[in-house]
Amino acid sequence: SQQGEEDPQALSIQEGENATMNCSYKTSINNLQWYRQNSGRGLVHLILIRSNEREKHSGRLRVTLDTSKKSSSLLITASRAADTASYFCATAPYSSASKIIFGSGTRLSIRP
Amino acid sequence: EAGVTQFPSHSVIEKGQTVTLRCDPISGHDNLYWYRRVMGKEIKFLLHFVKESKQDESGMPNNRFLAERTGGTYSTLKVQPAELEDSGVYFCASSPISRGLNNEQFFGPGTRLTVL
Numbered sequence: 001s002q003q004g005e006e007d008p009q010a011l012s013i014q015e016g017e018n019a020t021m022n023c024s025y026k027t028s029i030n031n032l033q034w035y036r037q038n039s040g041r042g043l044v045h046l047i048l049i050r051s052n053e054r055e056k057h058s059g060r061l062r063v064t065l066d067t068s069k070k071s072s073s074l075l076i077t078a079s080r081a082a083d084t085a086s087y088f089c090a091t092a093p094y095s096s097a098s099k100i101i102f103g104s105g106t107r108l109s110i111r112p
Numbered sequence: 113e114a115g116v117t118q119f120p121s122h123s124v125i126e127k128g129q130t131v132t133l134r135c136d137p138i139s140g141h142d143n144l145y146w147y148r149r150v151m152g153k154e155i156k157f158l159l160h161f162v163k164e165s166k167q168d169e170s171g172m173p174n175n176r177f178l179a180e181r182t183g184g185t186y187s188t189l190k191v192q193p194a195e196l197e198d199s200g201v202y203f204c205a206s207s208p209i210s211r212g213l214n215n216e217q218f219f220g221p222g223t224r225l226t227v228l
Binding site: 033035041042043044045048088090098099100101102103104105 | 115145154157171218
């Protein structure tokens with residue numbers, strides 16, 4: 001089974017609007033992380049939320065975690081052109097002490 | 113502080129050839145990870161080093177892939193012989209041992225491998 005499935009696969013919004021991306025996963029986790037990848041560049045860590053946390057903020061980012069539904073959401077408020085990128089959720093399962101498992105990502109495009 | 117670096121940034125080889133990818137983690141990071149993303153699919157874990165030891169290599173696809181980390185500093189990932197399905201982006205990440213496992217990993221820019 002695939003861990004960390006993002007929804008939607010692609011999202012296009014107007015600059016200034018809010019963008020919401022969702023992630024679902026299947027196994028019990030230690031934490032869930034969100035990463036961003038700009039075209040042709042490496043992955044940038046955005047935020048980590050632990051399994052005992054329900055919401056976390058970082059600047060214009062807001063992440064929620066619902067372990068009962070095995071889902072998370074990433075909200076970017078007041079989007080900017082520079083937010084155009086692919087966003088991935090990644091889970092750290094209890095069954096593994098090392099790896100994190102990525103979803104297939106959401107491609108976010110911000111229209112000027 | 114320099115981030116994780118990877119070399120080369122892009123490699124184009126023919127099927128059957130050998131390619132070696134290199135990763136230099138952030139100085140002092142004992143944990144080093146390899147991941148890859150093939151054909152726009154999800155990013156998949158390959159293996160994890162703690163210093164020079166392989167902690168978890170459950171994601172290595174087959175015996176054509178060999179990863180080493182002699183001396184516990186930089187790491188290499190060799191693909192021999194390369195197949196068409198090996199094309200993709202190979203990411204390296206590192207994290208300090210003091211933060212424990214399952215915490216933030218710092219990623220490099222990736223190496224884009226194209227097998228023709």
